[in-house]
Amino acid sequence: QKEVEQDPGPLSVPEGAIVSLNCTYSNSAFQYFMWYRQYSRKGPELLMYTYSSGNKEDGRFTAQVDKSSKYISLFIRDSQPSDSATYLCAMSARAGNMLTFGGGTRLMVKP
Amino acid sequence: GAVVSQHPSWVICKSGTSVKIECRSLDFQATTMFWYRQFPKQSLMLMATSNEGSKATYEQGVEKDKFLINHASLTLSTLTVTSAHPEDSSFYICSARDSITGGGYTFGSGTRLTVV
Numbered sequence: 001q002k003e004v005e006q007d008p009g010p011l012s013v014p015e016g017a018i019v020s021l022n023c024t025y026s027n028s029a030f031q032y033f034m035w036y037r038q039y040s041r042k043g044p045e046l047l048m049y050t051y052s053s054g055n056k057e058d059g060r061f062t063a064q065v066d067k068s069s070k071y072i073s074l075f076i077r078d079s080q081p082s083d084s085a086t087y088l089c090a091m092s093a094r095a096g097n098m099l100t101f102g103g104g105t106r107l108m109v110k111p
Numbered sequence: 112g113a114v115v116s117q118h119p120s121w122v123i124c125k126s127g128t129s130v131k132i133e134c135r136s137l138d139f140q141a142t143t144m145f146w147y148r149q150f151p152k153q154s155l156m157l158m159a160t161s162n163e164g165s166k167a168t169y170e171q172g173v174e175k176d177k178f179l180i181n182h183a184s185l186t187l188s189t190l191t192v193t194s195a196h197p198e199d200s201s202f203y204i205c206s207a208r209d210s211i212t213g214g215g216y217t218f219g220s221g222t223r224l225t226v227v
Binding site for chain 2 (some may be wrong): 032034036041042043044045046050088090095096098099101102103104
């Protein structure tokens, strides 16, 4: 079993839909959680960075962390075709430590 | 926000030659940088941790003599693929984190290496 599990998709939604992306993990030591967006043949772009449990909102993006369930989510409101990409969750036990990545979820937003 | 510049963005080289990839943190200092390799439609695979002023730490299965890492300053790390072979063809990506302010890791734009 992988340390971080993420549904590979693809997830196809119509433009304007609310997208929910999720990861589960097994290591209870993880405290720092990140979401990255990666377009084809590009490096990952940091979308959200959170520490411990709770919610964080930035524009159309909301990140949720539930450490008791070892479950994190990224919500995208009013999804746009330009949001079509692969979304990677990543986490670490300490700030500055190496990241453990999920396998990525491919999202397609259709006009 | 933090910017990591990676160069070159793509390179084609002949089998047996060496290729150097640079990773620079443009507006912050990074005592640690990470090097990843990514195959098509797969997630990132950590190759090594680059530490400023000291030897890099390699992940299991990564040949340190083949993938030479140098982190000579707080803003620059280099990965040299020595005696490249076609199986080394891949997408290489570096990442760095601001050592002073913290926060998430910023990734470079990646380098697509093709060995012919």
